[in-house]
Amino acid sequence: MAKITYVEFNGTEHVVDVKPGMSVMEGAVKNNIPGIDADCGGACACATCHVYVEETWLEKTGDKSAMEESMLDFAENVAPNSRLSCQINVTDALDGLVVRMPESQH
Amino acid sequence: MGENDAGVIIVGAGHAGGTAAAQLRQFGYDKRIVVVGEEPIAPYQRPPLSKAWLKGEADADSLALKPDSFYEQANVELILGVRVTAISRDTKTVALSDGRVLPYEFLVLATGARPRPLPIPGADLKGVMALRSAADAEMLKAALGPGKRLAVIGGGYIGLEVAASARALGGEAVVVEREPRILARVSCKTLSDFFTDYHRARGVDFKLDAVVDSFVGEDRHVTGVRLGSGETIACDAALVGIGVAPNDELAREAGLECTGGIVVDEHARTADPSIFAIGDVTHRPLPMYDRMFRLESVANALEQARQAASAIVGRPAPAHEVTWNWSDQYDLKYQFAGLPFDVDDVVVRGDPATAKFAVFHLSGDKIQAVEAVNAPAEFMGGRQLIGQRRSVSRAKLADMSVSMKEVAA
Numbered sequence: 001m002a003k004i005t006y007v008e009f010n011g012t013e014h015v016v017d018v019k020p021g022m023s024v025m026e027g028a029v030k031n032n033i034p035g036i037d038a039d040c041g042g043a044c045a046c047a048t049c050h051v052y053v054e055e056t057w058l059e060k061t062g063d064k065s066a067m068e069e070s071m072l073d074f075a076e077n078v079a080p081n082s083r084l085s086c087q088i089n090v091t092d093a094l095d096g097l098v099v100r101m102p103e104s105q106h
Numbered sequence: 107m108g109e110n111d112a113g114v115i116i117v118g119a120g121h122a123g124g125t126a127a128a129q130l131r132q133f134g135y136d137k138r139i140v141v142v143g144e145e146p147i148a149p150y151q152r153p154p155l156s157k158a159w160l161k162g163e164a165d166a167d168s169l170a171l172k173p174d175s176f177y178e179q180a181n182v183e184l185i186l187g188v189r190v191t192a193i194s195r196d197t198k199t200v201a202l203s204d205g206r207v208l209p210y211e212f213l214v215l216a217t218g219a220r221p222r223p224l225p226i227p228g229a230d231l232k233g234v235m236a237l238r239s240a241a242d243a244e245m246l247k248a249a250l251g252p253g254k255r256l257a258v259i260g261g262g263y264i265g266l267e268v269a270a271s272a273r274a275l276g277g278e279a280v281v282v283e284r285e286p287r288i289l290a291r292v293s294c295k296t297l298s299d300f301f302t303d304y305h306r307a308r309g310v311d312f313k314l315d316a317v318v319d320s321f322v323g324e325d326r327h328v329t330g331v332r333l334g335s336g337e338t339i340a341c342d343a344a345l346v347g348i349g350v351a352p353n354d355e356l357a358r359e360a361g362l363e364c365t366g367g368i369v370v371d372e373h374a375r376t377a378d379p380s381i382f383a384i385g386d387v388t389h390r391p392l393p394m395y396d397r398m399f400r401l402e403s404v405a406n407a408l409e410q411a412r413q414a415a416s417a418i419v420g421r422p423a424p425a426h427e428v429t430w431n432w433s434d435q436y437d438l439k440y441q442f443a444g445l446p447f448d449v450d451d452v453v454v455r456g457d458p459a460t461a462k463f464a465v466f467h468l469s470g471d472k473i474q475a476v477e478a479v480n481a482p483a484e485f486m487g488g489r490q491l492i493g494q495r496r497s498v499s500r501a502k503l504a505d506m507s508v509s510m511k512e513v514a515a
Contacts, residue, residue: 073510
């Protein structure tokens with residue numbers, strides 16, 4: 001299990017245990033954490049699971065695919081640490097991960 | 107909360123219904139929420155049924171919209187395996203097939219749609235299937251695999267996705283389409299030709315311009331599809347994917363206006379202020395195109411779930427969204443946004459031969475719709491431009507050396 005902290009735009013923190021093999025997006029949706037909509041269910045087709053990865057975790061969360069990069073290019077309020085959370089695979093190495101949410105996914 | 111407390115009753119436990127319940131709680135709604143569903147399982151995602159789930163890459167847990175614990179924690183009552191048989195608008199109650207009568211303050215109809223049957227001889231043979239529910243998918247999965255031949259009736263997205271899955275599982279697939287080209291109802295000819303070639307190169311057979319006359323069988327199990335031409339295509343199973351019809355009977359019987367779906371306004375509300383309808387079952391306004399239409403997509407279900415939940419709790423209405431959808435086949439990601447109404451010109455960006463291109467549908471100098479294959483920037487940029495109703499330059503749109511960022515700037 002990896003402990004992941006999801007921080008809503010208003011600062012509310014949610015700390016949950018996520019099973020390795022799930023995506024960071026699934027960890028939020030399955031725990032009913034607001035702020036990650038994930039309309040397409042993880043198909044990298046919609047860019048509504050946008051999060052900001054805390055700087056210290058950027059390396060461990062891996063590289064963006066060209067597909068993810070293009071989708072993010074057109075999302076709102078994109079920053080260098082922006083990721084689509086459906087594309088971050090949870091492993092034990094991500095125990096302690098912190099991600100923050102944008103104001104809106106739409 | 108007891109049996110006699112009135113809150114929100116959601117009829118239909120699909121993507122729309124499940125999302126409406128979760129959204130209401132997220133918005134702070136604190137009265138009773140009941141979700142009544144005909145299927146025996148909690149709300150789940152249907153899109154993977156024709157793709158990842160069929161190929162064994164997704165299980166029941168990953169399909170579930172929410173884990174079972176959510177419904178208890180959020181105090182959402184699920185009544186599953188039960189139908190709503192009638193709505194009484196006078197008493198604001200619904201009657202259930204198990205004999206119960208439940209009161210509502212607000213009713214949300216999320217009854218979805220059902221596959222259109224093919225009314226021809228042999229349609230009742232075993233092995234002739236449709237795909238809508240997890241139970242359907244379970245049956246279909248058993249009919250796919252090495253040495254097994256699937257006939258797909260209807261060259262729409264469901265049929266093509268299943269054909270691709272059948273091939274991935276080592277089986278054979280033949281697609282029978284009534285029109286001269288596949289995807290005739292939903293896509294332009296460039297896309298039809300592209301998908302036909304891509305599937306053919308991966309071993310899928312096509313019978314275009316072909317009328318299905320009947321299914322033939324042995325021992326009450328399908329063994330073939332007989333075409334109007336007299337030809338019979340041998341198969342071990344047949345999937346009928348020729349579109350869906352809205353489940354609007356309950357609304358009709360309650361006297362709500364239905365014209366090819368339950369008529370709702372921009373807040374997903376019917377003419378009865380206590381009754382909303384969301385998802386595939388609705389005939390809804392499309393403000394960007396100034397008309398009414400029935401959409402069949404997850405994006406539509408989610409948008410209307412948010413509209414209804416917002417209206418019920420008294421939040422401002424969410425902003426209008428550009429409708430969109432997607433389809434995964436082989437290594438292709440097809441995404442489309444908008445709808446091709448009043449189109450007078452089409453611009454192709456990129457070369458279909460490279461399997462990375464987009465088709466923009468224009469009305470005057472505005473984009474009405476975009477269809478993108480492995481071209482996420484074109485999809486996202488196109489969607490943005492459609493929403494902004496901005497004029498675009500055709501020359502820039504067609505020029506791959508101008509990035510979509512610049513086109514949309």
